Amino acid sequence: MNKPVTTQPIEIIKDKRQAILDTALTLFVSQGFHGTSTASIAKQAGVATGTLFHHFPSKEALMECLFLTIKQEFADALLLNIHKGNDLKHNAMQLWQSAIDWSLANPVKQLFFQQYSMSPMITPKVRDQAMNSILGFISELIKQGQMMGLIAHYPVELMLENCHGQYLAATRFFIDNPQLGTNKDYRNASFELFWKAMQS
Amino acid sequence: MNKPVTTQPIEIIKDKRQAILDTALTLFVSQGFHGTSTASIAKQAGVATGTLFHHFPSKEALMECLFLTIKQEFADALLLNIHKGNDLKHNAMQLWQSAIDWSLANPVKQLFFQQYSMSPMITPKVRDQAMNSILGFISELIKQGQMMGLIAHYPVELMLENCHGQYLAATRFFIDNPQLGTNKDYRNASFELFWKAMQS
Amino acid sequence: MNKPVTTQPIEIIKDKRQAILDTALTLFVSQGFHGTSTASIAKQAGVATGTLFHHFPSKEALMECLFLTIKQEFADALLLNIHKGNDLKHNAMQLWQSAIDWSLANPVKQLFFQQYSMSPMITPKVRDQAMNSILGFISELIKQGQMMGLIAHYPVELMLENCHGQYLAATRFFIDNPQLGTNKDYRNASFELFWKAMQS
Amino acid sequence: MNKPVTTQPIEIIKDKRQAILDTALTLFVSQGFHGTSTASIAKQAGVATGTLFHHFPSKEALMECLFLTIKQEFADALLLNIHKGNDLKHNAMQLWQSAIDWSLANPVKQLFFQQYSMSPMITPKVRDQAMNSILGFISELIKQGQMMGLIAHYPVELMLENCHGQYLAATRFFIDNPQLGTNKDYRNASFELFWKAMQS
DNA sequence: TATGAATGAGACTTCATTCAT
DNA sequence: AATGAATGAAGTCTCATTCAT
Numbered sequence: 078m079n080k081p082v083t084t085q086p087i088e089i090i091k092d093k094r095q096a097i098l099d100t101a102l103t104l105f106v107s108q109g110f111h112g113t114s115t116a117s118i119a120k121q122a123g124v125a126t127g128t129l130f131h132h133f134p135s136k137e138a139l140m141e142c143l144f145l146t147i148k149q150e151f152a153d154a155l156l157l158n159i160h161k162g163n164d165l166k167h168n169a170m171q172l173w174q175s176a177i178d179w180s181l182a183n184p185v186k187q188l189f190f191q192q193y194s195m196s197p198m199i200t201p202k203v204r205d206q207a208m209n210s211i212l213g214f215i216s217e218l219i220k221q222g223q224m225m226g227l228i229a230h231y232p233v234e235l236m237l238e239n240c241h242g243q244y245l246a247a248t249r250f251f252i253d254n255p256q257l258g259t260n261k262d263y264r265n266a267s268f269e270l271f272w273k274a275m276q277s
Numbered sequence: 278m279n280k281p282v283t284t285q286p287i288e289i290i291k292d293k294r295q296a297i298l299d300t301a302l303t304l305f306v307s308q309g310f311h312g313t314s315t316a317s318i319a320k321q322a323g324v325a326t327g328t329l330f331h332h333f334p335s336k337e338a339l340m341e342c343l344f345l346t347i348k349q350e351f352a353d354a355l356l357l358n359i360h361k362g363n364d365l366k367h368n369a370m371q372l373w374q375s376a377i378d379w380s381l382a383n384p385v386k387q388l389f390f391q392q393y394s395m396s397p398m399i400t401p402k403v404r405d406q407a408m409n410s411i412l413g414f415i416s417e418l419i420k421q422g423q424m425m426g427l428i429a430h431y432p433v434e435l436m437l438e439n440c441h442g443q444y445l446a447a448t449r450f451f452i453d454n455p456q457l458g459t460n461k462d463y464r465n466a467s468f469e470l471f472w473k474a475m476q477s
Numbered sequence: 478m479n480k481p482v483t484t485q486p487i488e489i490i491k492d493k494r495q496a497i498l499d500t501a502l503t504l505f506v507s508q509g510f511h512g513t514s515t516a517s518i519a520k521q522a523g524v525a526t527g528t529l530f531h532h533f534p535s536k537e538a539l540m541e542c543l544f545l546t547i548k549q550e551f552a553d554a555l556l557l558n559i560h561k562g563n564d565l566k567h568n569a570m571q572l573w574q575s576a577i578d579w580s581l582a583n584p585v586k587q588l589f590f591q592q593y594s595m596s597p598m599i600t601p602k603v604r605d606q607a608m609n610s611i612l613g614f615i616s617e618l619i620k621q622g623q624m625m626g627l628i629a630h631y632p633v634e635l636m637l638e639n640c641h642g643q644y645l646a647a648t649r650f651f652i653d654n655p656q657l658g659t660n661k662d663y664r665n666a667s668f669e670l671f672w673k674a675m676q677s
Numbered sequence: 678m679n680k681p682v683t684t685q686p687i688e689i690i691k692d693k694r695q696a697i698l699d700t701a702l703t704l705f706v707s708q709g710f711h712g713t714s715t716a717s718i719a720k721q722a723g724v725a726t727g728t729l730f731h732h733f734p735s736k737e738a739l740m741e742c743l744f745l746t747i748k749q750e751f752a753d754a755l756l757l758n759i760h761k762g763n764d765l766k767h768n769a770m771q772l773w774q775s776a777i778d779w780s781l782a783n784p785v786k787q788l789f790f791q792q793y794s795m796s797p798m799i800t801p802k803v804r805d806q807a808m809n810s811i812l813g814f815i816s817e818l819i820k821q822g823q824m825m826g827l828i829a830h831y832p833v834e835l836m837l838e839n840c841h842g843q844y845l846a847a848t849r850f851f852i853d854n855p856q857l858g859t860n861k862d863y864r865n866a867s868f869e870l871f872w873k874a875m876q877s
Numbered sequence: 878t879a880t881g882a883a884t885g886a887g888a889c890t891t892c893a894t895t896c897a898t
Numbered sequence: 899a900a901t902g903a904a905t906g907a908a909g910t911c912t913c914a915t916t917c918a919t
Contacts, residue, residue, distance in 0.1 A: 093900085109397045111311035114892055125901040127895080132899095136893065191395055197309045229473075231466040238450045239443060239470050246442025249395075250435055266431040270439050273429075274474035293883080315910060325884045330911060332882095493879085509797045511711035514913055525880040527916080532878095536914065591795055597709045629873075631866040638850040639843060639870050646842025650835055666831040670839050673829075674874035693904080715889060725905045730890060732903095 094132045096122040101143055106188045110140060110198045141203055144193060147186050148207040154179045155211070165227050166272065169218065173244075173268045180248040181258045187248050212237055222275070229277040236275065243271045294332045296322040301343055306388045310340060310398045341403055344393060347386050348407040354379045355411070365427050366472065369418065373444075373468045380448040381458045387448050394445075412437055422475070429477040436475065443471045494532045496522040501543055506588045510540060510598045541603055544593060547586050548607040554579045555611070565627050566672065569618065573644075573668045580648040581658045587648050612637055622675070629677040636675065643671045694732045696722040701743055706788045710740060710798045741803055744793060747786050748807040754779045755811070765827050766872065769818065773844075773868045780848040781858045787848050794845075812837055822875070829877040836875065843871045 100122040104113040115136055119126045133139040158175040162168055180187040193199055219236055222228030229236075247267040250257075257263045300322040304313040315336050319326045333339040358375040362368055380387035393399055419436055422428030429436075447467040450457075457463045500522040504513040515536050519526045533539040558575040562568055580587040593599055619636055622628030629636075647667040650657075657663045700722040704713040715736050719726045733739040758775040762768055780787040793799055819836055822828030829836075847867040850857075857863045 112397070115894080116892070119902095126893090126903095127901055128899080130894065192397070195391060196396070197312070197392075229469075231470060232463060234454075235447075235450050235463060235466055236470070238446045239467075242442040242444075242446025242449070243439060243474075244442075245445075246438045247435075249442070250438040254434075263432060263435060266435055267439075269429075270431060270436070270474045273476075274443075274470045276473075314908080316908090326886095326910090327884055327912080328882080331884090334911095336910070509711075512797070515915080516913070519881095526882095526914090527880055528878080530915065531880095592797070595791060596796070597712070597792075629869075631870060632863060634854075635847075635850055635863060635866055636870065638846045639867075642842040642844075642846025642849070643839060643874075644842075645845075646838045647835075649842070650838040654834075663832060663835060666835055667839075669829075670831060670836065670874045673876075674843075674870045676873075711888095714887080716887090726889090726907095727891080727905055728903080731905090734890095736889070 093122070093124045093128055097124065097129055097132060097139070098143055098146065101139055102147070102185060102189060105140070105143070106185055106192065110193070110196075115139075137198075140193075140198055141200070143189075144199055144203065145207060147189060148211065150183075150186070151176075151179060151190075152211050159214075165218075165222050165225065166276075169272060169275075170268055172215075172218075173271060174264070176244060177247060177251060177258075177264065177267065181251060181255075184252050184255075187252060191245065191249060212241070215240060219275070223277075227277060228275050239274065240271070243274070247271070293322070293324045293328055297324065297329055297332060297339070298343055298346065301339055302347070302385060302389060305340070305343070306385055306392065310393075310396075315339075337398075340393075340398055341400070343389075344399055344403065345407060347389060348411065350383075350386070351376075351379060351390075352411045359414075365418075365422050365425065366476075369472060369475075370468055372415075372418075373471060374464070376444060377447060377451060377458075377464065377467065381451060381455075384452050384455075387452060391445065391449060408441075412441070415440060419475075423477075427477060428475050439474065440471070443474070447471070493522070493524045493528055497524065497529055497532060497539070498543055498546065501539055502547070502585060502589060505540070505543070506585055506592065510593075510596075515539075537598075540593075540598055541600070543589075544599055544603065545607060547589060548611065550583075550586070551576075551579060551590075552611050559614075565618075565622050565625065566676075569672060569675075570668055572615075572618075573671060574664070576644060577647060577651060577658075577664065577667065581651055581655075584652050584655075587652060591645065591649065612641070615640060619675070623677075627677060628675050639674065640671070643674070647671070693722070693724045693728055697724065697729055697732060697739070698743055698746065701739055702747070702785060702789060705740070705743070706785055706792065710793075710796075715739075737798075740793075740798055741800070743789075744799055744803065745807060747789060748811065750783075750786070751776075751779060751790075752811045759814075765818075765822050765825065766876075769872060769875075770868055772815075772818075773871060774864070776844060777847060777851060777858075777864065777867065781851060781855075784852050784855075787852060791845065791849060812841070815840060819875075823877075827877060828875050839874065840871070843874070847871070 097118060101113070101118050104118055104121065115129050116126050118139075119129045122129075129139070133142060155172065155175050158171055159168070160171065194204065216233060216237055219228055219233055219240075223230055223233075250267070251263075297318060301313070301318050304318055304321065315329055316326050318339075319329045322329075329339070333342060355372065355375050358371055359368070360371065394404065416433060416437055419428055419433055419440075423430055423433075450467070451463075497518060501513070501518050504518055504521065515529050516526050518539075519529045522529075529539070533542060555572065555575050558571055559568070560571065594604065616633060616637055619628055619633055619640075623630055623633075650667070651663075697718060701713070701718050704718055704721065715729055716726055718739075719729045722729075729739070733742060755772065755775050758771055759768070760771065794804065816833060816837055819828055819833055819840075823830055823833075850867070851863075
């Protein structure tokens with residue numbers, strides 16, 4: 078029996094490891110981490126139960142890999158749109174809108190963050206690592222702004238946490254109300270709320 | 278055998294149902310919902326496994342009861358400190374400080390909210406019910422402020438979500454840094470960030 | 478607080494012991510012995526869980542009491558209609574019709590027999606005792622008929638078992654098809670099948 | 678390590694699924710459905726508890742599978758011995774004797790039928806399906822006999838139920854008195870009782 | 878007689894993980 | 899790399915029964 082030289086649809090060629098990650102994302106978001114069995118991930122991904130454990134040593138490891146992969150995707154999307162100009166507010170706005178855009182383009186991944194960023198499923202070490210690498214340059218922006226007198230002089234760590242909280246709130250709102258995601262008024266309002274809090 | 282005139286320590290008299298709720302709170306926060314077995318709750322609460330199910334039909338029902346009970350406690354604490362004066366900003370600050378105070382006085386309960394307010398362990402129906410009954414008067418305050426020209430004219434639902442997000446961020450910060458909870462500068466800063474976002 | 482002198486409806490006055498027996502009958506038939514908890518019997522009978530165990534030392538004892546009580550009821554109904562005439566076939570028919578009548582008048586009790594007469598819930602001792610006391614005079618009738626040359630000369634124990642089997646089949650049929658219970662043709666047919674097997 | 682050329686005893690080669698079915702049959706008959714724990718089935722079958730649930734989604738499903746499997750076995754045994762000759766009574770006798778033979782050769786399976794054919798453990802749907810597929814050709818035989826004037830003209834469904842009842846009675850008798858199973862007189866008597874009821 | 882909270886053994890079932898193929 | 903039958907520990911929940919009131 079010869080192996081036929083097929084030009085199969087992309088989805089079928091896509092390697093099993095990626096299929097497992099994709100399926101895990103969907104199921105973790107819709108049913109929770111403990112509500113999702115490795116068997117169900119394997120089944121829906123179209124692989125055998127054993128296969129999952131060839132690619133990931135454990136369920137926890139799969140979760141960690143998923144978390145870091147998506148965080149990296151998010152960071153890449155943000156970095157792509159950073160054009161350091163002289164206008165700090167403009168830069169901040171671009172960053173904010175990029176982040177909102179990404180969350181609207183990847184609602185399932187954003188829901189994944191909402192659910193798991195703070196959950197005990199993610200070890201603090203992994204969480205902090207992911208957070209800092211992303212919030213690192215936010216922190217820099219805030220310090221710069223303060224030195225330039227454009228940003229209020231509150232403790233930086235408090236402001237950082239506040240940024241994160243407002244961002245989560247905004248994406249939560251837009252994901253719950255998808256039709257407003259393209260509405261200029263709402264989009265601007267979400268940034269203005271944020272910026273007013275920050276500015277001096 | 279005479280019935281002894283007991284002056285038992287309060288903790289022992291406290292009924293078993295409450296002991297179960299208290300223990301569940303602690304364990305859910307420290308080990309997660311799925312990481313906590315009903316057997317361990319019962320054991321640590323000093324009751325038999327069957328007793329838990331005598332008072333709560335299921336583990337989920339126990340969680341729901343716990344969530345609503347604590348939300349009510351929080352709401353009661355806030356309502357106690359509302360003194361409607363003419364100065365809107367002052368009123369808002371009192372509310373904000375009451376909320377922060379409560380979270381510092383009840384750090385475990387606050388952690389419980391951080392973990393479960395957005396989790397799939399809580400039915401959307403229950404979550405919304407709890408949210409609306411509490412955030413209801415916040416919504417009213419915002420609308421009043423807008424009519425008086427003191428609060429910015431952004432969509433109310435977006436502002437509401439933003440309030441919640443900033444509150445979660447502030448309590449997260451103070452619980453992670455307990456020694457700053459009594460620091461006037463940090464406390465004021467947390468309110469100022471919030472208020473600046475809101476004001477017109 | 479005075480106890481009012483009420484003339485309560487019979488159902489409420491009916492003593493709790495009987496209420497427990499009645500409820501147990503219904504539930505055992507509809508949900509099976511193991512599918513029925515003592516708690517559910519007590520609840521539906523309108524008594525406390527403990528009360529059941531004041532009247533019956535155990536669930537098994539309740540079952541046994543129920544079984545014997547109903548068997549006795551059935552036997553009483555049959556004996557009432559026995560008028561020993563000279564016509565053996567006529568006597569047999571009266572007996573047969575009485576039995577069918579009883580089963581139609583007490584369908585739940587008949588279903589109870591269908592389910593439990595042969596089940597391991599009833600100890601063989603109790604079962605045999607109940608059986609023999611009733612089938613005793615059937616046995617006598619057969620022997621008489623054989624001596625008179627009216628009944629076929631097969632082994633009595635085999636015929637006895639056959640009688641029982643045909644009776645169960647007939648009641649099963651009439652209970653499954655209640656509208657045919659009053660149909661003369663079906664009623665006569667059920668007896669004729671039985672009698673033809675028996676006669677010599 | 679070479680794969681040994683095993684000539685293992687048949688019992689050990691027999692797959693685990695079958696071992697579970699066999700053990701379940703024995704235990705359900707001797708201890709009842711609810712008196713038999715899935716753990717005890719697995720243990721006595723020599724497999725892990727999980728294995729049972731790998732092959733059968735639930736205890737109920739195991740019961741259903743067992744019931745249908747045995748019913749099929751019984752039907753196969755009957756069909757094997759049907760030789761449609763011209764003598765209807767002879768055909769009926771062959772069928773009757775085959776059925777009794779099967780019950781004597783498989784007493785445990787027959788006891789299983791006695792206990793569970795009418796029990797609430799078996800869904801009415803499953804019960805009817807099994808019954809009809811087997812009793813289907815009995816029904817045809819009766820109709821044929823009636824057209825040929827050999828069988829009494831009573832309602833077919835009533836006669837069918839009667840057949841079943843007499844069959845259960847006969848097997849009950851022979852299983853309770855195993856030494857009479859080979860006794861010609863008793864065997865013939867059991868058929869004659871049946872046939873006399875049927876004939877016109 | 879009646880109550881119903883409390884008990885704890887034991888039931889069914891799930892599931893992450895392994896391993897021979 | 900891939901498979902999927904097998905494992906057995908651990909989880910949630912049920913329930914007959916007791917006992918202080």
